[in-house]
Every structure is written in C-alpha cells, then in structure tokens.
Amino acid sequence: MTLKLEPLHPLFVAQASGVDLTQPLSQEEIKDINAAMNTYAVLVWKNQPLSQAQQIAFSESFGPLDIGLKRVFKRKERLDDERLIDISNVDLNGELHRRDSPKNLSSFANQLWHSDSSFMSPKAAYSMLHALVIPSEGGNTEFCDLRAAYDALPANLKQEIKDLSAEHYALHTRIVLGDDAYTDEQKKAIPPAVWPLVMKHPGSQRSVLFVGVHAHKIIDWPIAEARIFLSDLLEHATQRRFVYEHQWEVGDMVMWDNRSTLHRGRRYDLNQRRELRRTTFNDVPEANLAAA
Numbered sequence: 001m002t003l004k005l006e007p008l009h010p011l012f013v014a015q016a017s018g019v020d021l022t023q024p025l026s027q028e029e030i031k032d033i034n035a036a037m038n039t040y041a042v043l044v045w046k047n048q049p050l051s052q053a054q055q056i057a058f059s060e061s062f063g064p065l066d067i068g069l070k071r072v073f074k075r076k077e078r079l080d081d082e083r084l085i086d087i088s089n090v091d092l093n094g095e096l097h098r099r100d101s102p103k104n105l106s107s108f109a110n111q112l113w114h115s116d117s118s119f120m121s122p123k124a125a126y127s128m129l130h131a132l133v134i135p136s137e138g139g140n141t142e143f144c145d146l147r148a149a150y151d152a153l154p155a156n157l158k159q160e161i162k163d164l165s166a167e168h169y170a171l172h173t174r175i176v177l178g179d180d181a182y183t184d185e186q187k188k189a190i191p192p193a194v195w196p197l198v199m200k201h202p203g204s205q206r207s208v209l210f211v212g213v214h215a216h217k218i219i220d221w222p223i224a225e226a227r228i229f230l231s232d233l234l235e236h237a238t239q240r241r242f243v244y245e246h247q248w249e250v251g252d253m254v255m256w257d258n259r260s261t262l263h264r265g266r267r268y269d270l271n272q273r274r275e276l277r278r279t280t281f282n283d284v285p286e287a288n289l290a291a292a
C-alpha cells in the first residue's frame with residue numbers, strides 16, 4: 001500500500017494511513033514517511049495496535065533509539081526495554097503514582113513547551129508516542145510549528161537573532177518546578193547543549209526558531225535579559241495559530257520532528273490512568289533520514 005496523507009492543520013500535521021506500522025517497513029515506505037515528516041513535521045496514525053517490540057522495530061527503521069534522561073535518573077522502570085520511555089502515571093506495581101512522586105514531576109515538566117532532548121548533543125530527531133490508556137478528559141498533546149513561527153517573525157527580530165545561540169539545560173524545567181535536589185553526579189551526567197536560535201531544518205531547508213523551555217541562557221547575554229527574550233520568543237512561537245492540539249484515542253501513534261516543532265502535554269485528572277509509550281532517536285549521521 002502507499003502512504004496517504006490528510007492535512008489536519010493549515011500549517012503542518014497530517015493524518016497518515018496506508019502503511020501497516022506493525023510490519024517491517026520497506027525502504028520506499030521509510031523514504032515516503034521521511035518526506036511527509038519534512039513537509040508536515042507531525043504525523044498522526046490511527047488504530048495502530050503496536051506491541052512494545054513492534055513500536056521499537058518501527059522506530060528503529062529511522063534511527064538508533066536513545067534513552068534520554070534515563071541515563072541520569074536511573075530509576076527502576078515499569079517497561080522492560082530501556083528504549084521505551086514510559087509516559088504514564090502508573091508505578092511498578094501497576095498502581096497510580098502518589099501525587100508528589102518524582103515520576104509525576106517528569107510529567108509536569110512535559111507540560112511545558114519543549115523539544116525532546118534539546119539539552120543534549122546530538123539532540124532528538126523524531127519521537128513516536130503510542131497511546132494505550134487515556135483519561136476520560138484532558139491529557140491532550142499540543143504541537144507548534146517552529147518553521148511557521150520563524151517565518152512570521154518581524155524582519156528586525158530575524159536580524160537580531162540570526163547569530164545568537166541558546167544554552168539548553170535538562171534540569172532547568174525541574175528547577176522551575178521547584179525540584180533542585182540533584183547530586184553533582186547527576187548534574188555532571190547531563191551537561192547543557194548549545195544550539196543556534198535559528199537553524200535550517202536539514203530535511204526541508206526551512207528556517208526554524210529553535211526555542212523551548214530547556215533554553216535558559218543566551219550565550220554572552222545577561223541571564224535576566226536572556227530569559228525575558230527567550231520567554232517572548234517562546235510566546236511568539238506558541239501562538240494558537242501555530243498550534244495543533246491532539247486529542248488522543250487508544251491505538252494512536254503520533255510521530256513528530258523535534259527539530260521543527262515543540263510540544264507539551266496538557267493537564268488531566270491524576271486519579272485517572274494515562275499510559276503512553278515513547279520512542280526517540282537522535283539526529284545522528286547513522287539515522288535513516290532524508291535530506292531535501
């Protein structure tokens with residue numbers, strides 16, 4: 001079958017169908033999906049009952065999977081395979097987490113606008129998130145288009161930011177949320193990464209306004225001035241006209257390009273279960289990505 005695409009937003013995001021994600025992908029299908037990602041940046045697949053192994057196999061068609069912050073926190077995880085990131089409010093015994101658990105803190109950090117792993121180098125390329133259990137309301141995921149955000153900047157701001165770089169730090173979101181109890185060993189395990197505020201997306205050659213909540217400094221700027229400016233740029237990038245909100249259904253698989261979008265989870269009732277599984281691979285030379 002061939003890949004079919006139906007736009008879900010005027011600027012980006014398409015519903016994709018015509019490919020069975022439970023089966024190994026052909027090189028042609030990988031090429032077509034990469035081309036669609038270059039255009040739409042977010043693809044929504046419906047009714048994909050992926051096992052853990054199938055999600056890993058599908059994701060690995062595009063690049064070697066990364067474990068992200070697990071290398072810092074080293075918690076015992078509910079899912080056996082470390083390449084699967086447990087986006088849930090469920091503990092090792094299958095019970096809901098305590099309201100103040102560290103895992104819930106990670107979920108709250110995910111409710112701030114971010115690009116997965118922008119605090120690492122290399123940073124994330126695609127993430128794939130598969131829904132297994134969803135709450136009766138809330139818990140949507142929003143995406144914003146950083147290409148459209150860049151295009152819409154006034155000319156003077158484009159000029160001002162063209163040679164600026166920001167430092168992205170993993171623990172910044174945690175500190176913002178009131179959690180700064182990290183050991184020196186943990187801090188050393190995840191040093192910040194520096195990225196230009198404007199980057200060319202390699203697949204589409206479009207300019208991207210690369211901001212997000214991990215960006216906590218602008219190189220060579222005073223901290224306070226940088227934070228206000230970064231906050232202004234983030235506010236610009238996340239205007240409703242650049243945002244698509246995904247309302248999850250069980251069996252959905254949503255994949256996004258972290259190099260051209262930001263995303264955030266939305267609030268939901270923590271007394272209800274929410275279980276999704278994420279896979280992510282980094283922007284590394286061995287990734288199976290199509291340049292334009």
Ligand SMILES: [Fe+2]
Pocket residue numbers: 110114115116263
């Ligand atoms: Fe994320």
